[in-house]
Amino acid sequence: MAEKPLPIDPAIIRRIADEYPTPFHLYDERGIRSNAHRLNVAFRWCESFREYFAVKATPNPHILAILKEEGCGADCSSYAELVLSERVGLVGEHVMFTSNDTPAKEYAEAKRRGAIINLDDITHVEYLERHVGLPELVCFRYNPGPLREGNVIIGKPEDAKYGLTRAQLFEGYRALKKKGVKRFGLHTMVASNELNPQFFVETAKMLFELAVEIAAKVDVRLEFVNLGGGIGIPYRPGQKAIDYGEISDGVKAAYEAMIRPAGLHPLAICMENGRCMTGPYGVLVTRAIHKKDIYKKYVGVDACMANLMRPGMYGAYHHITVIGKEDAPATTTVDVVGSLCENNDKFAIDRKLPPIESGDLLAIHDAGAHGHSMGFQYNGKPRSAELLLREDGSVKLIRRAETLDDLFATLDFAEFK
Amino acid sequence: MAEKPLPIDPAIIRRIADEYPTPFHLYDERGIRSNAHRLNVAFRWCESFREYFAVKATPNPHILAILKEEGCGADCSSYAELVLSERVGLVGEHVMFTSNDTPAKEYAEAKRRGAIINLDDITHVEYLERHVGLPELVCFRYNPGPLREGNVIIGKPEDAKYGLTRAQLFEGYRALKKKGVKRFGLHTMVASNELNPQFFVETAKMLFELAVEIAAKVDVRLEFVNLGGGIGIPYRPGQKAIDYGEISDGVKAAYEAMIRPAGLHPLAICMENGRCMTGPYGVLVTRAIHKKDIYKKYVGVDACMANLMRPGMYGAYHHITVIGKEDAPATTTVDVVGSLCENNDKFAIDRKLPPIESGDLLAIHDAGAHGHSMGFQYNGKPRSAELLLREDGSVKLIRRAETLDDLFATLDFAEFK
Numbered sequence: 001m002a003e004k005p006l007p008i009d010p011a012i013i014r015r016i017a018d019e020y021p022t023p024f025h026l027y028d029e030r031g032i033r034s035n036a037h038r039l040n041v042a043f044r045w046c047e048s049f050r051e052y053f054a055v056k057a058t059p060n061p062h063i064l065a066i067l068k069e070e071g072c073g074a075d076c077s078s079y080a081e082l083v084l085s086e087r088v089g090l091v092g093e094h095v096m097f098t099s100n101d102t103p104a105k106e107y108a109e110a111k112r113r114g115a116i117i118n119l120d121d122i123t124h125v126e127y128l129e130r131h132v133g134l135p136e137l138v139c140f141r142y143n144p145g146p147l148r149e150g151n152v153i154i155g156k157p158e159d160a161k162y163g164l165t166r167a168q169l170f171e172g173y174r175a176l177k178k179k180g181v182k183r184f185g186l187h188t189m190v191a192s193n194e195l196n197p198q199f200f201v202e203t204a205k206m207l208f209e210l211a212v213e214i215a216a217k218v219d220v221r222l223e224f225v226n227l228g229g230g231i232g233i234p235y236r237p238g239q240k241a242i243d244y245g246e247i248s249d250g251v252k253a254a255y256e257a258m259i260r261p262a263g264l265h266p267l268a269i270c271m272e273n274g275r276c277m278t279g280p281y282g283v284l285v286t287r288a289i290h291k292k293d294i295y296k297k298y299v300g301v302d303a304c305m306a307n308l309m310r311p312g313m314y315g316a317y318h319h320i321t322v323i324g325k326e327d328a329p330a331t332t333t334v335d336v337v338g339s340l341c342e343n344n345d346k347f348a349i350d351r352k353l354p355p356i357e358s359g360d361l362l363a364i365h366d367a368g369a370h371g372h373s374m375g376f377q378y379n380g381k382p383r384s385a386e387l388l389l390r391e392d393g394s395v396k397l398i399r400r401a402e403t404l405d406d407l408f409a410t411l412d413f414a415e416f417k
Numbered sequence: 418m419a420e421k422p423l424p425i426d427p428a429i430i431r432r433i434a435d436e437y438p439t440p441f442h443l444y445d446e447r448g449i450r451s452n453a454h455r456l457n458v459a460f461r462w463c464e465s466f467r468e469y470f471a472v473k474a475t476p477n478p479h480i481l482a483i484l485k486e487e488g489c490g491a492d493c494s495s496y497a498e499l500v501l502s503e504r505v506g507l508v509g510e511h512v513m514f515t516s517n518d519t520p521a522k523e524y525a526e527a528k529r530r531g532a533i534i535n536l537d538d539i540t541h542v543e544y545l546e547r548h549v550g551l552p553e554l555v556c557f558r559y560n561p562g563p564l565r566e567g568n569v570i571i572g573k574p575e576d577a578k579y580g581l582t583r584a585q586l587f588e589g590y591r592a593l594k595k596k597g598v599k600r601f602g603l604h605t606m607v608a609s610n611e612l613n614p615q616f617f618v619e620t621a622k623m624l625f626e627l628a629v630e631i632a633a634k635v636d637v638r639l640e641f642v643n644l645g646g647g648i649g650i651p652y653r654p655g656q657k658a659i660d661y662g663e664i665s666d667g668v669k670a671a672y673e674a675m676i677r678p679a680g681l682h683p684l685a686i687c688m689e690n691g692r693c694m695t696g697p698y699g700v701l702v703t704r705a706i707h708k709k710d711i712y713k714k715y716v717g718v719d720a721c722m723a724n725l726m727r728p729g730m731y732g733a734y735h736h737i738t739v740i741g742k743e744d745a746p747a748t749t750t751v752d753v754v755g756s757l758c759e760n761n762d763k764f765a766i767d768r769k770l771p772p773i774e775s776g777d778l779l780a781i782h783d784a785g786a787h788g789h790s791m792g793f794q795y796n797g798k799p800r801s802a803e804l805l806l807r808e809d810g811s812v813k814l815i816r817r818a819e820t821l822d823d824l825f826a827t828l829d830f831a832e833f834k
Contacts, residue, residue: 056758056796061833077758080797080824087833101707101717101756121709145712158712161754161763165711290518292538294582295562295575300518309793313730337578339518341473341494346578376726376793379473380497383827400827407497409826410800410817416478416504 003326004237004319006363007031007281008389014323016285016387016395017361023286023303024401025372025386027058029066031281032368033391036070039273042244045252048268052096054229055081057274057369058282060386062398064088067277075229075272079106082113091115096226096272098141098187100162104131111135118187118226122168125175139185139226140164140172148206151191151199151230162189169210173220184220186210189228193235193275197242201250203227204269208258215264224268227251231276235317235366242276275369282368284308284384288360297334299356304338305345306381308367309374312344320348323361328354336362340379372399377407420743421654421736423780424448424698425806431740433702433804433812434778440703440720441802441818442789444475446483448698449785450808453487456690459661462669465685469513471646472498474691474786475699477803479815481505484694492646492689496523499530508532513643513689515558515604517579521548528552535604535643539585542592556602556643557581557589565623568608568616568647579606586627590637601637603627606645610652610692612659618667620644621686625675632681641685644668648693652734652783659693692786699785701725701801705777714751716773721755722762723798725784726791729761737765740778745771753779757796789816794824 006013007028016026036051043049052075053067059081064074065088073094074085085095095115099106102120104127110117111132118139119125128134143163150157157163164172173184186207191199207225214220234241251269259267284307290300310316320336322328330352338345347364356362375383382402387395423430424445433443453468460466469492470484476498481491482505490511491502502512512532516523519537521544527534528549535556536542545551560580567574574580581589590601603624608616624642631637651658668686676684701724707717727733737753739745747769755762764781773779792800799819804812 059797061828061830065833078756078797080799080821083821084797084825087830089833098758099756100758101721101754103706103719103756121707121711123707123709127707143711155760160760161709161713161715161752162760163711168711289520290538290540290544292540292578294538294560294580294585296578298578302520304518335578337518339495339516339520341515341517343572343577343579374793374795376791378791380476380495380501382497385827398828400829402827404497404500406826408501409823410802410819411478411815412817413478413504416482416506 003321004365006283006321006365008283010321010323010326010363012389013283013285013363014361016389020385020387022361023284023307023384025307025367025384026283026285027063027278027368027386027388028281029388030391032063032066032278033070035281036067036072036277039244040071042248043269045248046269047266050268050270051277052270052272053277054272054274055085056373058278059084059373060398061088062388062396063278064090076115079109082109082115086113096270098272107132116185118185120162122164122172125172129179134176134179134181136181137183137185137223138176138181139187140169142169142186142188142210144188144190144206148190151194157190170214170218173214173218177218177220183223185224185226186222187226187228189230191228191230193232194230195232195234195239195242197246198250200227200231200247201254204251205254205258208254211264211267212258212262215262221264222267224270226270226272229271229273229275231273233276233279233366235319237319277369279366279369282371284364284367284371286362286364288356288358288362290358291356297332299334299336301336301338301347301362303384304340304381305342306375306377307384308347308364308371309376310370311347312342318347318367319365320351320353321363321365322354322356323363325354325360330354340381380407382407420738421782423700423738423782425700427738427740427743427780429806430700430702430780431778433806434704437802437804439778440701440724441804442724442784443700443702443804443806444480444695444785445698445806447808449480449483449695450487452698453484453489453694456661457488459665460686462665463686464683465641467685467687468694469687469689470694471689471691472502473790475695476501476790477815478505479805479813480695481507493532496526499526499532503530513687515689524549533602535602537579539581539589542589546596551593551596551598553598554600554602554640555593555598556604557586559586559603559605559627561605561607561623565607568611574607587631587635590631590635594635594637600640602641602643603639604643604645606647608645608647610649611647612649612651612656614659614663614667617644617648617664618671621668622671622675625671628681628684629675629679632679638681639684641687643687643689646688646690646692648690650693650696650783652736654736694786696783696786699788701781701784701788703779703781705773705775705779708773708775714749716751716753718753718755718764718779720801721757721798722759723792723794724801725764725781725788726793727787728764729759735764735784736782737768737770738780738782739771739773740780742771742777747771757798797824799824
């Protein structure tokens with residue numbers, strides 16, 4: 001099987017690791033830009049297409065600013081994400097506020113910034129009205145329940161805490177209309193890390209069908225449908241990246257067949273991807289510091305679950321390239337482990353790799369999304385820095401590493417002096 | 418089934434929640450002290466018994482200080498935990514440094530503080546010597562591999578990344594002795610959240626047997642054995658808390674039968690429990706803010722995985738008491754969920770509870786260990802405060818809640834102004 005290529009040349013990674021202490025996350029600006037551009041080009045037929053980047057994937061203002069320049073908005077799920085987006089100038093309808101179990105205060109903050117508010121539950125119509133007042137534009141999150149299969153990662157929709165049922169959706173739009181809301185959106189999110197383009201076409205068809213039915217039954221004309229995020233990335237070698245064109249072609253055909261004949265054109269289409277926007281364009285660079293041989297063979301590195309939680313938390317696969325040994329045969333089988341006192345702190349289990357020596361640099365692939373952002377400080381581990389490889393080849397520190405002062409920031413030691 | 422009692426009177430919890438915004442962790446000083454006292458009393462027959470509290474469970478200096486007053490030391494696994502312990506005066510042999518995949522810098526920090534260094538691997542003898550120099554006292558962590566069954570939680574020892582094999586252990590002590598090390602310890606950790614006292618007696622027997630064999634074969638006289646931690650707590654109603662006396666009696670009998678006859682008395686015994694020291698004496702207090710009825714019924718609360726990760730990460734059971742409804746019949750079945758955009762952000766699934774209204778206070782039991790310390794900031798969620806109910810009935814803020822400034826502390830927004 002061909003080695004999975006890194007987004008950044010290994011020689012460049014080595015050069016950067018000579019200058020910055022490991023571990024660190026390293027993002028490739030060029031890759032992020034060209035991918036966002038590809039997505040937007042694929043949907044160019046839909047004038048008002050917008051990708052709202054799921055901030056939670058990589059909540060770094062420098063990354064948000066790049067995606068903003070590429071025409072993306074922000075999908076925010078919390079007050080902190082609203083503020084982060086605002087700091088880089090993403091406000092108003094460039095922001096979709098998709099949260100659940102939302103406190104009134106966060107709705108107020110979203111409304112104050114003019115964000116599109118996406119309600120997760122039928123009871124939130126009254127809750128939003130009572131605490132904050134209804135905005136002119138309101139969106140609902142639809143949970144198809146048993147009417148739709150979820151994908152493997154996200155699970156069955158009927159087990160998900162999110163969204164409204166079909167019946168509640170109609171009831172909800174009726175209520176909103178009666179209360180004077182003028183503009184409407186419809187959202188769903190039924191996939192995560194899905195690599196089959198047809199899945200997203202089916203989602204579009206589901207929402208288009210609803211748009212038609214909602215117009216007919218409730219006389220509510222939707223302004224947009226949000227297909228959600230969930231476009232997957234090829235974590236494993238041999239997996240194929242999704243072709244945005246295939247999704248777009250299928251969605252376009254459905255649009256022509258369903259939306260235009262119903263007289264509902266123009267209907268805007270949005271997505272809120274996180275993983276595919278930054279995931280493949282970030283690597284976690286770490287250094288091997290120990291080798292161990294007991295009942296199994298281990299390579300200990302200087303990163304841990306503080307830097308990347310997915311393998312430990314979900315058993316997720318992340319490819320690993322040993323820098324300088326890209327073409328060396330994978331003749332050893334090892335667990336690549338971090339230093340947490342948790343036996344699930346392993347980046348790889350029984351992984352075939354070239355022989356690794358202490359000091360070798362390892363690049364852990366696809367750590368650009370849900371990587372740094374999911375890290376915890378358990379065991380007193382500070383989280384690492386984030387670096388950006390710019391298009392001009394320079395390197396920019398876009399988040400400093402944490403220090404002990406950061407770890408202890410909420411503690412008061414006064415009485416122990 | 419009888420309701421599982423809270424460590425703190427529900428009326429007191431309600432009073433505190435009137436004063437402090439939810440969610441918060443609330444610890445009971447009296448409970449922590451009396452439990453630590455019970456453990457120390459149980460092992461009073463062993464003059465030099467010491468419990469090294471596993472700092473990672475609740476890395477709060479105010480909690481460490483209480484345990485220090487009760488005679489406990491600190492089990493540290495990282496530089497941050499060494500510093501935290503030092504701040505409350507825990508240094509020297511009151512600290513056991515049990516880490517793995519350890520960087521040289523952390524060994525240096527441990528040695529500088531005079532901590533007992535527990536080596537996780539045979540290669541670390543040479544590594545420690547080369548980078549830091551060998552201290553007078555060195556301990557090894559033993560991994561029995563297939564020679565011992567682990568328990569359900571910790572898994573099979575042979576799949577664990579920790580420790581030395583039996584053969585390496587003998588080789589290790591020989592090498593240390595040759596290099597002039599004078600004092601020796603032996604450690605293992607083969608259980609987590611274990612409720613069977615006999616398990617710990619078996620662990621003691623395993624270590625005593627090794628102590629005898631090491632003395633005979635390598636002429637190394639161990640100064641202490643560390644049984645590790647792993648004493649479980651009754652998370653579920655109907656489970657019985659472990660009786661420290663039962664563990665102690667069994668360990669004492671083994672000591673009398675194995676250590677004294679071999680002429681190895683006095684041999685100190687240590688443990689490094691975290692969970693049982695603070696777990697039952699902390700509750701996560703949160704407020705219901707939403708009710709939702711779709712394909713299942715949900716209660717949304719103002720806490721989330723930022724505050725307690727165990728249910729979402731491991732599917733762990735944490736009992737929930739609805740304050741003021743302790744005696745109300747559990748007539749509804751609900752998922753109790755937080756607001757993360759992760760469907761595993763659920764504190765309980767299909768839990769039978771009394772009907773809950775928005776505004777009701779929920780106390781999530783047994784959140785005093787591996788609760789706050791495992792929280793992450795994913796989705797931009799600030800972590801909550803920690804409060805201590807003191808023995809005199811007063812309440813002390815022992816960690817403030819995080820703010821947005823904390824969440825953004827490692828970012829530089831200068832260029833976005």
